[in-house]
Amino acid sequence: MMIRVKLIANYREALPPEAKNGVVELDVPQGTTIYDAISRFDIPLNDESVIVLNGITVDMSTPLKEGDMVTAFSAIAGG
Amino acid sequence: MYGWHLRILRVNLTTRKVTMEDVDPKIARDYLGGRGWAIHYLYKEMDPRADALSPENMLIFATGPLTATPAPTGNRYMVVTKSPLTGALAHSNSGGEFPTWMKRTGFDMFIFEGKASEPVYLFVNEDQVEVRSAAHVWGKDTHETTDILKGETSQEARVACIGQAGENLALMAAIMNDKHRAAARSGVGAVMGSKNLKAVVAMGNKNPPLHDPEGMRTLSVNTSKEVGADVKKGSNMRIYGTSYVPQVTNTLGILPTRNFLQGTFEGVDKIDGDALKDQYLIRHTPCYRCPLSCGRLTEVPDGPYKGKGEGPEYETISSLGTGCGVSDLAALLKANYLCNEYGMDTITTGMTIAVAMEMYEKGYISEEIIGMPLKFGDHDAMIAMVKLMAFREGFGNDLAQGSFRLAEKYGHPELAVTTRKQEFPGYDPRGSQGMGLLYATSNKGASHMEGDVAYEEVFGVPVKENPHTTEGKPELVRHFENSFALMDSSGLCVFVAIRYAFNKDRMILPLRVTEMMNLTTGAEYTPEEVMIAADRVYTLERMFLIKAGSGPEYDTLPYRMLHEPLPDGPAKGMVVKLDEMLPEFYKLRGWDEKGYPTQEKLMELELPLN
Numbered sequence: 180m181m182i183r184v185k186l187i188a189n190y191r192e193a194l195p196p197e198a199k200n201g202v203v204e205l206d207v208p209q210g211t212t213i214y215d216a217i218s219r220f221d222i223p224l225n226d227e228s229v230i231v232l233n234g235i236t237v238d239m240s241t242p243l244k245e246g247d248m249v250t251a252f253s254a255i256a257g258g
Numbered sequence: 259m260y261g262w263h264l265r266i267l268r269v270n271l272t273t274r275k276v277t278m279e280d281v282d283p284k285i286a287r288d289y290l291g292g293r294g295w296a297i298h299y300l301y302k303e304m305d306p307r308a309d310a311l312s313p314e315n316m317l318i319f320a321t322g323p324l325t326a327t328p329a330p331t332g333n334r335y336m337v338v339t340k341s342p343l344t345g346a347l348a349h350s351n352s353g354g355e356f357p358t359w360m361k362r363t364g365f366d367m368f369i370f371e372g373k374a375s376e377p378v379y380l381f382v383n384e385d386q387v388e389v390r391s392a393a394h395v396w397g398k399d400t401h402e403t404t405d406i407l408k409g410e411t412s413q414e415a416r417v418a419c420i421g422q423a424g425e426n427l428a429l430m431a432a433i434m435n436d437k438h439r440a441a442a443r444s445g446v447g448a449v450m451g452s453k454n455l456k457a458v459v460a461m462g463n464k465n466p467p468l469h470d471p472e473g474m475r476t477l478s479v480n481t482s483k484e485v486g487a488d489v490k491k492g493s494n495m496r497i498y499g500t501s502y503v504p505q506v507t508n509t510l511g512i513l514p515t516r517n518f519l520q521g522t523f524e525g526v527d528k529i530d531g532d533a534l535k536d537q538y539l540i541r542h543t544p545c546y547r548c549p550l551s552c553g554r555l556t557e558v559p560d561g562p563y564k565g566k567g568e569g570p571e572y573e574t575i576s577s578l579g580t581g582c583g584v585s586d587l588a589a590l591l592k593a594n595y596l597c598n599e600y601g602m603d604t605i606t607t608g609m610t611i612a613v614a615m616e617m618y619e620k621g622y623i624s625e626e627i628i629g630m631p632l633k634f635g636d637h638d639a640m641i642a643m644v645k646l647m648a649f650r651e652g653f654g655n656d657l658a659q660g661s662f663r664l665a666e667k668y669g670h671p672e673l674a675v676t677t678r679k680q681e682f683p684g685y686d687p688r689g690s691q692g693m694g695l696l697y698a699t700s701n702k703g704a705s706h707m708e709g710d711v712a713y714e715e716v717f718g719v720p721v722k723e724n725p726h727t728t729e730g731k732p733e734l735v736r737h738f739e740n741s742f743a744l745m746d747s748s749g750l751c752v753f754v755a756i757r758y759a760f761n762k763d764r765m766i767l768p769l770r771v772t773e774m775m776n777l778t779t780g781a782e783y784t785p786e787e788v789m790i791a792a793d794r795v796y797t798l799e800r801m802f803l804i805k806a807g808s809g810p811e812y813d814t815l816p817y818r819m820l821h822e823p824l825p826d827g828p829a830k831g832m833v834v835k836l837d838e839m840l841p842e843f844y845k846l847r848g849w850d851e852k853g854y855p856t857q858e859k860l861m862e863l864e865l866p867l868n
């Protein structure tokens with residue numbers, strides 16, 4: 180199934196070159212969780228990151244569905 | 259006592275009389291400094307019912323005990339007065355260099371009373387205090403004014419001044435310092451203009467003496483090192499400043515778009531931090547003694563929007579940009595530069611134009627009245643409106659009253675997204691419920707800087723809070739309001755203080771702020787004591803509001819927030835559930851069920867009982 184991962188601001192450096200506007204499409208197997216998807220990228224998976232599914236905070240073990248968007252940004256800097 | 263000079267400079271502009279006064283050390287300690295001292299004097303000395311643009315209003319510039327100390331970002335000051343936009347309190351914060359230079363005059367606060375008979379500026383070089391004619395700079399913008407006044411005084415001096423917007427009493431007029439930094443909100447620049455006070459020029463070498471200079475130096479160096487380590491890791495605040503935030507709020511569906519008709523903006527990639535960095539960023543521009551350096555100098559080198567200056571901040575992108583449906587970054591920068599030069603708050607400016615755009619599109623205001631078409635996304639019309647507002651020309655005279663009065667005049671007050679007549683900042687509270695309670699109860703009308711729980715609801719700083727729920731929010735909002743009152747009173751910048759001078763609990767505790775205050779002043783505060791002092795400051799401000807006629811009946815939100823669900827994004831279908839939060843908030847604050855502080859609460863905080 181196809182999902183999308185969006186990395187914001189300084190996390191964009193962890194994206195592959197084919198990413199456009201910070202978004203990359205991934206073909207992942209059924210049962211892939213948020214954690215599985217975001218682990219593919221070199222970003223901190225602890226309190227330093229805010230990771231949301233379709234804009235909503237959910238548990239990292241949540242399985243993904245076709246068309247989902249996982250977004251991550253750094254919580255160090257805030258706004 | 260250390261840290262505070264315990265000296266105030268009072269300038270009566272009507273009589274041109276200047277007096278230097280001592281501050282009672284108990285008052286200094288109980289009200290912390292900055293915003294706290296200012297409300298103490300304002301409440302004691304002025305009639306809160308006075309017209310904000312009359313000589314009876316007081317205009318106070320106030321530094322905190324940590325201003326001009328080694329504390330990283332100890333470079334802030336507050337402008338406190340009665341607001342002509344809201345009729346409530348104004349307390350606007352700014353950094354840069356002027357606040358440090360002001361404190362080095364040897365005075366903690368400048369109090370302006372009355373009204374000069376002709377344009378003047380104040381020059382202060384320690385005990386040399388002169389009220390001088392400003393006839394030659396009246397009518398000039400903030401950049402020219404700053405250059406001219408430094409030229410005729412000293413290049414070592416720093417300048418805070420108003421531009422044409424303040425002179426013309428536009429209700430979104432700001433006070434600009436160091437050309438690009440703004441005490442922006444609530445029309446403080448109009449109050450300065452109403453007093454015929456064009457500028458304040460400050461210099462001196464009187465650094466405040468410190469109680470424990472060595473201890474303060476060590477703590478400050480260690481704090482700077484922590485900030486530096488995060489900067490090295492790639493802090494967004496260093497790389498982008500706040501301009502990366504539109505991507506975050508767009509993801510969460512709370513990015514104000516087209517006057518809050520939507521929560522996501524299709525053109526966000528064209529006006530975000532990366533677009534800015536790739537096209538127009540020249541370099542970073544820190545405030546004095548700031549290891550974070552979130553300011554940015556930008557330039558549009560040629561074309562119709564040619565210009566140079568600092569910005570835009572997130573709040574400018576979400577008002578003049580997405581708020582107006584504008585996705586042309588060069589035009590947005592131009593509008594930002596003009597606001598800084600004319601001396602205008604970009605939030606109220608942008609969101610007032612946004613309301614006018616909605617009213618135009620709905621046929622409530624005609625092209626004949628405006629003088630041109632004014633559709634969402636028309637960036638040239640947006641720039642034209644900024645100019646008209648600053649000079650109050652034509653339709654600009656309506657715009658210069660802010661969005662509430664504009665919408666009311668043309669028969670649709672429900673379209674103004676304001677509380678206490680002040681425009682919302684860049685977090686749609688329908689998808690950030692705590693922010694909704696904050697806007698509804700803020701002592702200065704809608705403002706994120708009154709107690710920005712978006713740190714937790716949006717950014718996960720220091721912990722992530724669910725933005726869609728109301729549970730626990732009254733407690734969080736109350737705590738953040740008091741924490742921000744503390745920061746505004748101390749002289750620290752929120753950006754650094756909230757991450758490096760509080761602990762990492764959900765209910766942030768000012769452990770390091772307290773340590774810095776003690777090393778600086780020797781006041782031997784406990785963290786609990788400074789939070790009680792902050793509560794005292796916040797509650798006294800509430801008393802001022804009640805006496806000013808902006809009391810509990812204004813603790814509400816505009817129609818759109820309570821009755822029109824967000825149509826798009828992750829918060830689709832949501833409105834603010836204010837009723838679920840407000841009663842508990844009153845109770846936690848020690849206010850009665852109608853929102854008035856109880857006698858017991860006032861006694862507990864040692865505040866006046868009437």
